[in-house]
Amino acid sequence: MVDTWCIALMAFSAVLIFYHTSEPLITYIYNRSDFGRSSFLFSAPYCFAMGVALTEFFIELIWFPSIKKSPYFMYAGIILVIFGEFLRKGAMLTAKESFTHLIKVSKRKEHVLVTEGVYKFIRHPGYLGWFIWAPSTQLILMNPISFGLFLSWAWYFFYDRIPYEEQYLINMFGEEYINYKARTKTWIPFIN
Numbered sequence: 346m347v348d349t350w351c352i353a354l355m356a357f358s359a360v361l362i363f364y365h366t367s368e369p370l371i372t373y374i375y376n377r378s379d380f381g382r383s384s385f386l387f388s389a390p391y392c393f394a395m396g397v398a399l400t401e402f403f404i405e406l407i408w409f410p411s412i413k414k415s416p417y418f419m420y421a422g423i424i425l426v427i428f429g430e431f432l433r434k435g436a437m438l439t440a441k442e443s444f445t446h447l448i449k450v451s452k453r454k455e456h457v458l459v460t461e462g463v464y465k466f467i468r469h470p471g472y473l474g475w476f477i478w479a480p481s482t483q484l485i486l487m488n489p490i491s492f493g494l495f496l497s498w499a500w501y502f503f504y505d506r507i508p509y510e511e512q513y514l515i516n517m518f519g520e521e522y523i524n525y526k527a528r529t530k531t532w533i534p535f536i537n
């Protein structure tokens with residue numbers, strides 16, 4: 346029988362492979378002019394965080410193996426990662442050309458304000474999806490420390506990024522975005 350830690354490592358690898366291939370693929374389909382190395386989403390802070398996560402995983406596996414034996418966190422992580430991916434890919438496939446990995450500071454002709462589909466219920470569904478996805482990868486690895494770090498890091502990242510992105514959305518779409526913002530929540534705790 347395969348050990349739980351081994352299944353966790355395989356599930357984690359599958360999750361990363363899917364994420365790092367689907368994101369550039371969708372960018373290639375809808376925003377070919379933006380496609381490049383950055384579309385694979387291996388930023389330095391992200392790689393550092395994943396390095397910390399793998400270090401924790403192997404340290405605990407060697408010195409505190411009992412942490413890696415309960416599969417329930419791993420199952421919960423797999424379910425939440427799938428849910429996070431659904432939200433994020435739902436956002437990308439709804440917004441199409443309007444969804445670019447880099448925040449646009451001026452309006453391109455193909456950029457339209459998206460308020461339908463998943464955007465009707467969630468103001469930043471791609472970010473909410475990632476906010477769920479990232480800490481859940483650490484549930485899959487049964488990493489208690491990295492789970493807390495990823496959750497805080499992802500929260501702070503969006504706490505900083507969303508107001509910045511919205512300044513430009515207001516510049517581009519004016520009243521229309523202000524009204525959309527007033528009626529639609531982000532659903533990320535304490536980020537309005």
Ligand SMILES: C[S@@+](CC[C@H](N)C(=O)[O-])C[C@H]1O[C@@H](n2cnc3c(N)ncnc32)[C@H](O)[C@@H]1O
Nearest residue numbers: 436443445446448449457458459469470471472
């Ligand atoms: C990485 S995408 C994230 C989109 C969105 N924040 C989300 O979480 O689904 C960033 C780009 O999406 C654009 N964007 C964000 N919300 C939008 C909306 N409701 N309609 C159209 N463009 C949007 C921004 O202008 C920015 O260039």
